Amino acid sequence: MNISLLRKKLDGGELSATELTRLFLDRISLADGIVDAYLHVDYDGAIKMAETAQKLIDSGRSKPLTGIPIALKDNLSTRNMPTTCASKMLEGYVPPFDATVVERLRAEGAVFLGKLNLDEFAMGASTKTSYYKKTKNPYDLARVPGGSSGGSAAAVAAELCVAALGTDTGGSIRQPAAFCGVTGHRPTYGLVSRYGCVAFASSLDQIGPIAGNAEDCAAVLEAICGKDARDPTSAAAAFSAAALDTELKGKRIGIIKELTGAEVDKEVAAAVTAAAEWYERAGADVGEVSLPMLAHAVPIYYLISSAEASSNLAKFDGVRYGYRSDGVPNFYGMISKSRAEGFGWEVKRRIMLGSYALCSGYYDDYYKRAVRLCGVIRAQYKEAFAGYDMLLSPVAPTTAYPYDRLPDDPAQMYLADICTVSAALAGLPALSTPCGYDVNGMPIGLMITGGRFRDAEILGAARLFEKEFRRMPPSIPNAPEFPKI
Secondary structure, eight states, rough: OHHHHHHHHTTTTTTOOHHHHHHHHHHHHHHHHHHOOOEEEHHHHHHHHHHHHHHHHTTTTOOTTTTTTEEEEEOOOOOOOOOOTTTTGGTTTOOOOOHHHHHHHHHHHHHEEEEOOOGGGGOSSSSSTTTTOOOBTTTBBTTTOSTTTTTHHHHHHTTSEEEEEEEESTTHHHHHHHHHHHSEEETTTTOOOOOTTTTSSSTEEEEEEEEESHHHHHHHHHHBBSOOOOOOOEEEEEEEEGGGOOOEEEEEEEOOOGGGGGGHHHHHHHHHHHHHHHHHHHOOOEEEEOOGGGHHHHHOOOOOOHHHHHGGGGGOOSSSSSOSSSSSSSSSHHHHHHHHSSSSSHHHHHHHHHHHHHHHHTTTTTTHHHHHHHHHHHHHHHHHHHHHHEEESSSSSOOOOBGGGOSSHHHHHHTTTTHHHHHHHOOOOOOEEEEEHHHHSSSSEEEEEOOOOOOOOHHHHHHHHHHHHHOOOOOOOOOOOOOOO
16 A cells, blocks of 8 residues: 555556545554544545546656545644544644645645544643543554654554555654654754644754555655745755665664663563664674663653644634633633543643743743753764764563553653654654564654765665565454455
8 A cells, every 4th residue: 555556556547546546545544443543534525536637647657655544633623624633622623734744745645534633732651631532552452652743643543545645753753654654754943844734843843744554654754844935944855766775785874772671671662672683683883872862862852842833822712713711700710621521531630731931930940941951952962973874772661551541640651752762852863663562562663863864864764674584464343444455
């Protein structure tokens, strides 16, 4: 079901864009009730987009993603579909504009199947904080798919779309991709415009692809990247899917010492070690690298992200749009009650933490200090990349855990982000690709981190590994078999 194969069949006339779209819509109708990846399925809109795509194909003007069924995380603005951020606060909200990435996919002729579930306002690592539903991991329906882009990863793994867009603030593309056995790429900060992405933490948020392999991620990334005048943080940097590295000989690869310690499950550590050994056999020079500040990355990340979330979510007040509480006699009471009823507990927890860190008297001790230490992390990564081309580590200390074993202590949940948050703090490209399975058959993710704007290098390294790695697709109980194409 990869993009290059579907491209050949679509352009060769073996399959029409409408037929392909109907196959996926039928699959969603029959199987999404089991996985619960979608918040909204746009049946009529998808068929119309497929018909438009077929006209482009028939006229010989198709592009790499023309007619390819794609789904979108529900924190990306879409002018013809709801954008709820999986929150009661935005229930029923339909934006009057498209996010830049949505515009660019429309220009490619891609087909939008619908909007995907997430942790509320992208805050969480399990998709459990969604107001609407709880997405299941296709490899084990009793386990979490990860988060916050859990719906995106689960939809790709369950073949409910060919590829999906997610967002990654501290690991929200990479961790669910690892838990669901697919490939997820967080691009270099600034490579993809954030315009139209409902902000969580503006200095960290990045939109990126989730797909069945690195080559498909590269195809999506090429379509959505590039400078955008509406996003001043976007960079005038180019990316080409045709430029993926095809040679490992002579590459210098470092294994991050601080992310392979005792807190990492033995099966996870063994799979990552085996992947590193494969790269060494393939001709790379593999060594160990130390980044001591990574031990402090989690508190730094949660201080910065919560402070920015507190600021970004202040606009949801029940006045202009979104949920408004009734029966309140005064203006300030209406705002207070609307926010209390519209936001879930995890969102309110992070708003409170961020507001505290930004208070007069605490700003210098907490937020300003965290930003300063973030600079130290960037400096240590820069030093590491002076000696290595890319870095390897686990994506998460464990594989996907059962819903009924989620820690009650939020701090324990936050500590599970130890492997992913540092790359986000440094603005670096990083991806997750499957590298093994535990004793329960749950996928294990390998994280490859690269230098700024060296996205093609790590995607190329992942593609070479994926050619040798035997991926085991999930078997979803009671789900119909996808028709052969």
